[in-house]
Amino acid sequence: MHVTHASDAPAGPTIDFDAFLAVDIRVGTVLSAEPFPEARKPALKLTIDFGPVIGTKRSSAQITEHYRAEDLIGRQIAAVVNFPPRQIGKFLSEVLTLGFTDEAGAVVLFRPDLTVPNGSRLF
Template sequence: MNIKPEITWEDFEKLDIRSGTIITAEDFEKARNPSYQLEIDFGDLGIKKSSAQITSLYTKEELIGKQILAIVNFPKKQIANFFSECLVLGVYGDDKKEVTLLTPSLPVKNGMQVG
């Protein structure tokens, strides 16, 4: 396993990682790989949309109400006819097709920053 190059604390501080709660999950039929279109409540930051390739481990129904962690300061990314506004964080399985979402171990307020 290769480790990425060392970064500085200032590099890490550029990432704005926040807690949010998934409020909707729909099939993303126009995506190249099986994905969901998510709407995530980030509290005072508002609701952001994301495309996530998490269909192998999660159903749409079990995602509703789930707290997750996401990077919220990437530029919008267009995927087919959809604009993804944040990057939901997860851990890849061995084949990189299964993604386990990163979640707070206890409930936290939406929009809280990771640091």
């Protein structure tokens, strides 16, 4: 039996460069991470520093398969910072933390391989 993975999906429709630029993806450093037991799917609550312009934002991330809260402190991650906030239970998730799924469907975080200034924009 063949299991469908996100890697099996075809490329999305062609868009122009302005549509790409409308999605504001920035890098930030995780300041704190804690379990989110109230979430329907296992998740962590992250507080992320996106630098002086965007500031500190919070995110709920379903990343518990590969990451422990204490190991994320000080790690840079990428997130979409211009989606509207999303209420998840009593927690307001302000940014969408980005990742890819592995073969088993667990999330692997998207991050720069070298340290860059917090708030740097993906282009």
